[in-house]
Each structure stands twice: as C-alpha cells, then as structure tokens.
C-alpha cells in the first residue's frame with residue numbers, strides 16, 4: 092500500500108502554473124510523500140458559467156483528500172462571479188485563517204527585522220455573515236454575530252497551534268471596552284481557555300492599540316487570535332510592515348478540510364515569463380506539510396529556502412544590488428532551493444517543527460451548560476420622521492401603549508438616550524430604539540409583546556423590528572443605552 096498522502100492541487104491562473112510547478116519540484120526533491128489529484132479552478136471555470144469558479148468534481152476531490160494546495164486565480168472582471176475562497180471557506184467550514192508574518196531581513200526590506208508573528212483569524216462569523224438590512228431612509232444595519240462555540244473553536248485552535256509550532260505567547264485582540272457582550276464573549280472565552288495552557292504566556296489588547304503596536308513594534312507579538320474583521324485588517328497590516336506580502340503563505344483550516352496558498356494574487360502582468368517568485372506558495376506548502384504530519388520535510392524545505400535567500404539567489408521582485416548575488420527566474424530559484432536541501436540558514440533562525448505531532452490540530456469543544464433564559468422586555472425599533480424629530484413627541488405618544496405594565500422606559504437614537512430627559516443638542520436620525528419593560532423588570536410574556544406591537548401599530552407607528560431583552564441566570568443580557 093502506498094504511504095503517500097493524496098492532496099488536491101490546483102495550478103490556478105496567471106503565474107499559478109509556474110509557481111506550482113516550482114513548488115511541487117521542491118517538495119518532491121525533499122522527499123515529501125505526496126500524490127496529487129489535480130483539479131481545474133479559476134478563470135476558465137468561471138467563463139464556463141460556473142459562478143463559484145470550481146466544478147462539482149473539484150468539491151468531491153476536496154471531500155476525499157481534505158487537503159488543498161492552491162495557486163492564485165484570476166477573478167474575471169464584472170458581476171456574477173463569487174469569490175472561490177469564500178465559497179471554499181463557507182462550504183467546508185474553514186473556520187481558521189492562519190497567516191504567518193515574518194521578516195526576512197536584509198533580503199526583504201523591512202523596518203522591523205525581528206518580526207515573526209502568526210495571525211489566527213476567525214473566518215466564519217462576525218460582520219462577515221453578511222446579514223444586512225436597510226431599515227429607514229437614513230439607516231442601514233449589518234449584524235455582528237459572535238457565537239460561543241465559534242469563539243471557543245478559534246481560540247483553542249490558536250493555543251494548539253502555539254503548542255504545535257513551539258510558540259510562546261498568544262495575544263487576543265478585541266474591542267470589548269465598547270462591544271461588551273459580543274467582543275466580551277470572545278475575550279472571556281480566551282481567558283477561560285488560557286487556563287488550560289499554563290506554559291503559554293497570554294495577553295489581551297484592545298484592537299486599536301493592538302493594530303498600532305503591530306505597525307510600530309511588531310516584534311513584541313508571537314501568535315495573535317482575533318475576530319474576523321479585525322483579523323482581516325491586521326493580517327494585511329502585519330504582512331505589509333514585515334514585507335512578507337510577496338513571500339507569505341496562508342492556510343484556511345477547518346475540522347475536516349484545509350486549504351494552503353500564497354497571500355499574493357495571480358500577477359497576470361508577469362505570467363508566463365518565468366519571473367514569478369514561488370516563495371509564497373512554497374511557504375503555504377510548508378504549512379501544509381506540517382498539517383499533514385510531514386514536519387521533517389517541512390523543516391528541510393523551509394531551511395533550504397531560507398539558505399537560498401541568505402545566499403542571495405533572488406527572483407526579480409526581491410533582487411537588491413549589494414545584497415543579492417544572482418537574479419534568477421522561477422524554475423532556477425526552485426533548483427537553487429533543491430540544491431540546498433539538507434542545509435540550514437546561518438543568519439536567520441532555522442525552522443523547527445514538533446516531530447511528535449503527526450495529526451492535524453483537532454479541536455474538542457467543552458460541553459455546553461445551559462443558562463436559564465428569561466424574557467424581561469423588548470426593544471422596538473421605529474422609523475419616524477415627524478414633528479422635527481422631537482424625541483418628546485415620539486416618547487409621549489408611545490407612552491400610551493401599555494400591555495399589562497409593559498410600558499416605554501426610554502428611547503435611544505443611534506444608541507444615545509434621547510427620552511426621557513435627552514439633551515437637545517443630540518443629533519437624531521429617523522431610526523428610534525424604544526425600550527419597553529415593566530417598572531420592576533419582571534417577566535414578560537410573548538402574548539404581552541404581541542399586544543404591545545398591536546397597540547404600537549394602532550398608534551400608526553412604522554416599526555422596523557423588535558429585539559427581545561433577556562436575562563440569562565439572572566444576568567442582564569443586553570447593553571444599556573449610552574447615557575442611561
């Protein structure tokens with residue numbers, strides 16, 4: 092029986108075929124135990140009218156091999172085409188985006204030569220659920236959804252990654268000083284899970300100062316775990332400041348399937364000219380080798396690649412007079428790496444991967460303990476643009492609605508309390524959040540909420556939506572109004 096690991100390979104578009112050929116040649120010479128199921132993706136598939144850029148048989152291949160080494164693709168201009176990466180990520184539940192950002196100074200210019208961090212970004216939740224609504228003439232909404240299992244999964248992955256790759260510290264980044272419930276859940280989950288990894292140092296940074304520090308002192312970070320939107324932004328900042336955009340690889344990892352690629356695109360401007368640097372895809376392939384339990388080969392390839400950089404054998408994109416010794420094309424660069432297999436870098440820190448961890452990182456979620464959920468009120472959102480938008484006018488009118496003591500307590504406009512006792516200077520849009528509770532915040536029934544809505548409709552108000560107010564185990568599970 093063959094001990095080779097079957098993987099799905101896509102040569103992609105533009106420079107894709109050249110850099111894939113170079114990468115696979117290096118992997119083969121290094122002794123990687125691989126066999127390939129080659130699939131077609133990208134431009135040609137889009138142009139056949141398949142909007143995902145991937146044929147059904149490509150999905151079958153991924154389902155079978157569970158590992159995807161992918162070259163960049165060209166997304167055709169114009170509408171109707173879906174991002175292949177988003178489709179793959181959503182279809183296969185690739186919840187973790189992993190992007191190492193390392194400086195390779197002086198071979199790649201950077202102000203931060205000591206940088207060596209890995210950003211682990213949650214990939215499925217947050218504002219990227221794409222749940223958006225226009226609610227009034229003036230106001231649009233995008234829902235930010237953060238789940239406990241989603242947070243636990245990515246945070247556990249970050250700690251397991253740190254363990255597997257010998258990293259010392261994990262930093263969590265959120266904005267929980269403002270989003271106390273959603274981002275607060277992520278931070279709280281991080282603190283809980285951190286207790287299970289006493290050997291790993293932990294830290295939390297508010298995302299704004301965290302981003303500023305990545306731009307100013309990236310060397311202080313090791314592994315960073317964060318929510319989807321923040322991760323999207325900081326992984327680009329980090330790649331940019333370390334200079335690793337051209338050389339970086341990345342992984343999208345799920346419970347079953349994982350996809351490995353370069354950060355960069357298909358570079359149509361230099362396609363077919365044997366000029367492209369294959370390093371980004373090669374670094375993605377090194378991550379893949381660790382993932383599938385071939386860490387020895389990953390180390391061999393990673394070290395030979397760094398030695399090649401140190402020897403000044405460079406493709407045109409990183410060639411610098413005085414530092415580089417030879418300008419080479421894609422395939423000659425690959426050959427130079429192959430000649431250095433077995434060697435280690437002298438100036439840069441050699442790659443070392445845990446040889447005992449042969450299986451991909453697998454995550455077990457904690458059992459869920461259910462809390463007692465009680466309905467204690469309702470926020471009714473109303474589209475209203477009358478009486479010069481005077482909060483007292485809408486407030487006094489809504490006070491007439493009373494469903495067994497479920498009455499108006501306050502109104503906010505864009506989160507700021509405007510009734511009762513608002514400030515006349517507060518700017519008001521046509522979007523009003525009206526909070527109804529009983530005076531003693533006691534239990535409310537669905538029937539009372541329906542009665543309330545009926546009364547609000549009869550008062551001729553245009554309600555947009557309702558949001559129930561709950562307590563869980565007696566703890567308030569909604570935010571207070573600003574100014575409340």
Ligand code: NAD
Nearest residue numbers: 162163164165166355356357358359360361367368369408
């Ligand atoms: P790009 O990354 O392809 O190119 C930007 C610049 O960097 C170009 O000047 C290019 O020549 C250079 N470059 C990129 N990779 C290089 C390499 N390996 N060696 C040397 N030089 C390299 O970005 P773009 O031009 O904005 O996008 C081109 C196409 O790639 C678009 O169709 C875009 O949608 C697609 N794209 C695909 C992916 C992906 O498949 N993951 C990612 C980003 C962009």
